[in-house]
Amino acid sequence: MPASPSLLPLSAIVTRLRAAGCVFAEDEARLLTSTAMSQSELAAMVDRRVAGLPLEHVLGWAEFCGLRVVVEPGVFVPRRRTEFLVAQAVRLAGPGAVVVDLCCGSGAVGVALTAALEGAQLHAADVDPAAVRCARRNVGPVGGQVYEGDLFGPLPAALRGGVDVLAANVPYVPTGEVGLLPPEAREYEPRVALDGGADGLDVLRRVAGAASRWLAPGGCLLIETGERQAPGAVEAFARGGLAPRVAVSEELYATVVIGTRPVDSP
Known part of the structure; x- marks a missing residue:
């Protein structure tokens, strides 16, 4: 004690x-x-x-x-608002779901989904070596796998077309606004986990553009973003062949864009 x-x-x-x-x-x-x-x-x-x-x-x-x-030093700290993304994913998935936690950071989203979805198969990935080391401490005990690399690059090819839930907590702070973040984030969290490019949607566009190749028919991509960025995110999802919708939690100040791969898509 x-x-x-x-x-x-x-x-x-x-x-x-x-x-x-x-x-x-x-x-x-x-x-x-x-x-x-x-x-x-x-x-x-x-x-x-x-x-x-x-x-x-x-x-x-x-x-x-x-x-x-x-959560180790130098790793992105999971936010309470991201619990809304997890709740949306749980509503869409069933037991035994194949789950991918992209831009996983500590692996918090994937671990939470595994805890809520019986028999879920978890795969997580991040480009930051420090995040990967931390995520393995969280994901390993629940039987998941963590890969190091850029977005979909390190994922096993066998997952293509078979992912039921693709949760991607991508960086979405516009580059010009990173300096306005609280010092706790600005000084102690990795910039790669915060900076989303000029309009905050650079990484989101890349994920949305490739997601349909990894999702199973009827599978869903869920990405947290800012309220003012939601229209641009919806457009990116649609261009990627996904049927988009927006979910909002006023209580948690959270906006999640959800894109479903049509069942009859090639």
């Missing part, structure tokens, strides 16, 4: 976190205290958080869809 770090009172941690600008200082203090195994570890964790590191990088994990997902 974690040691009780009584030499560093909770109130003192809260005060330091609040002074550093942490909005949810009380909650963060409790998480740090419950995670630290010793007084010295707690002090070091508080120092890292006060210095601006994302809470999840300090803890070494993030909560996502009710699961504890390993």
Whole structure:
């Protein structure tokens, strides 16, 4: 069990976190205290958080869809809004679904889908070696495979035409707006996981253009994007031969574009 770090009172941690600008200082203090195994570890964790590191990088994990997902330094932190993408995918898939988590980061989306879909077969890929290493820690225990490479490039050819759910949490921040992101993202998460090109849709267009060759008839591509980018995303899905629609969660401020490969498509 974690040691009780009584030499560093909770109130003192809260005060330091609040002074550093942490909005949810009380909650963060409790998480740090419950995670630290010793007084010295707690002090070091508080120092890292006060210095601006994302809470999840300090803890070494993030909560996502009710699961504890390993998140290593330098890896994109899964956002709560992306739980909406997972929920949409679960509604569309059945037991034994073949799932691909593209631009997987920590592998959080794929692991959450595997937990929700009985007998799902999970494959995940990312171009960032650090993300691949982290994803393997999460995906391996659920029986999935993680590949390193650009988008569909490293996936096994046997998956072509057989993917039921293709979830792609692509980078979609326009290049000119990356500098406006909070420091936690801008300074500690990889730019390749954030920067989506001039209009934020560069990677999305590439995925949408190739997805139909990988999806099974009736299979679905799901991509999170910004609300103002949804029309452009819909256009890219349609050009890729997919039947697109948009799902929105006002509660989570989430927009997901869903494209279905027609059953009668070649």
